[in-house]
Amino acid sequence: MDGEESRRLMQYVSGLKAGLPVLFGFVPVGIAYAVLASQAGFSPLETMLMSMTVFAGASQIMAVGMYAQGAGIAAIAITTFILNLRHLIMSTCVMNRMKGTPAPLRILASFFVTDESFAIFTTLEEKRCTIWFYLGMVTLTWSSWQLGGLIGIIASGILPAIVTASFGIALYAMFISLLMPNLRGNARLALLVVMTACMNTALSSFMDSSWALIASTLACAFLGVFFVDTGDE
Amino acid sequence: MKMERMILIAAMVVVTFIPRAIPAALIERMRFPKKVEKFLNLIPYTAMASLIFPGILTVDGSNVLIGLLGGAAAAVLAYLRAPLIMCVVSAIVVDMLLYLI
Numbered sequence: 001m002d003g004e005e006s007r008r009l010m011q012y013v014s015g016l017k018a019g020l021p022v023l024f025g026f027v028p029v030g031i032a033y034a035v036l037a038s039q040a041g042f043s044p045l046e047t048m049l050m051s052m053t054v055f056a057g058a059s060q061i062m063a064v065g066m067y068a069q070g071a072g073i074a075a076i077a078i079t080t081f082i083l084n085l086r087h088l089i090m091s092t093c094v095m096n097r098m099k100g101t102p103a104p105l106r107i108l109a110s111f112f113v114t115d116e117s118f119a120i121f122t123t124l125e126e127k128r129c130t131i132w133f134y135l136g137m138v139t140l141t142w143s144s145w146q147l148g149g150l151i152g153i154i155a156s157g158i159l160p161a162i163v164t165a166s167f168g169i170a171l172y173a174m175f176i177s178l179l180m181p182n183l184r185g186n187a188r189l190a191l192l193v194v195m196t197a198c199m200n201t202a203l204s205s206f207m208d209s210s211w212a213l214i215a216s217t218l219a220c221a222f223l224g225v226f227f228v229d230t231g232d233e
Numbered sequence: 234m235k236m237e238r239m240i241l242i243a244a245m246v247v248v249t250f251i252p253r254a255i256p257a258a259l260i261e262r263m264r265f266p267k268k269v270e271k272f273l274n275l276i277p278y279t280a281m282a283s284l285i286f287p288g289i290l291t292v293d294g295s296n297v298l299i300g301l302l303g304g305a306a307a308a309v310l311a312y313l314r315a316p317l318i319m320c321v322v323s324a325i326v327v328d329m330l331l332y333l334i
Binding site: 049096098111113119162184 | 235237238239240241244245246247248249250251252253254255256257258260261265268270271272273274275276277278279280281282283284285286287288289290292293299300303304306307308310311312315317318321322323324325326327328329332333
């Protein structure tokens, strides 16, 4: 193995490790999804096929829910598209940190963009942002999602209710923990985060939550340009 | 396998992949001005703030403390620069204890 290959391998392994916290969040949600899918009439094979090829937790749960209520394919597809429009923004941020990566690899990488991989990757120090780190990280996030689905199909009754309920906090805890270190000593950034949280909470009370998220994310990042110091100017 | 569900899955693959892939296909051609770079650099923070609130208030539909105290545990540990995995596990443990009492 030459130097370049071993460097890539190290980046890959470090990405795998960085993805580990997502395991705690994806497995229980994956279980919930598989249980709902089976109730909606999806076979185990169909349930896993969707998890492997769509890889979007909230959308999958919503889709099987709508399907169970008799919604048509077009309605489900449009709702899914709206729910996933936020990935347009997130993928732009991820790809902006991956410039120089060949296009086919970038497109492959984009399939694995989720809220979680976006959050980890874009809060990383710039020099650690490589395609190999990213691929290691999403190997773990994608596998965690499949593992959750499998457990849901095979043994949804195995985990006590208290355990699965307690795992509901996992992904929120991860987002908070990714945010906090960046807010230390940057009061203006902290203010921006609080502003955004308030705005999204307010908007969500009267509009669809996926549009609210997009609106508050973009509007507040725009406002932040004028008063937050990101240290790169 | 039922054809209708196969078509549904295929349709979902398409509509979820499009927003992810467009930036991957176009990014090399884009050269952002400094202000736009800054805007993009702020998005992770505003996106995460939006992902946390108001969702965390309804982690448990009947008890807002499950979300708030679990989240607070993670926040305090992360502020003290604890490793990410420890913050996440602590939040889970706090919620398990809350459910037990």
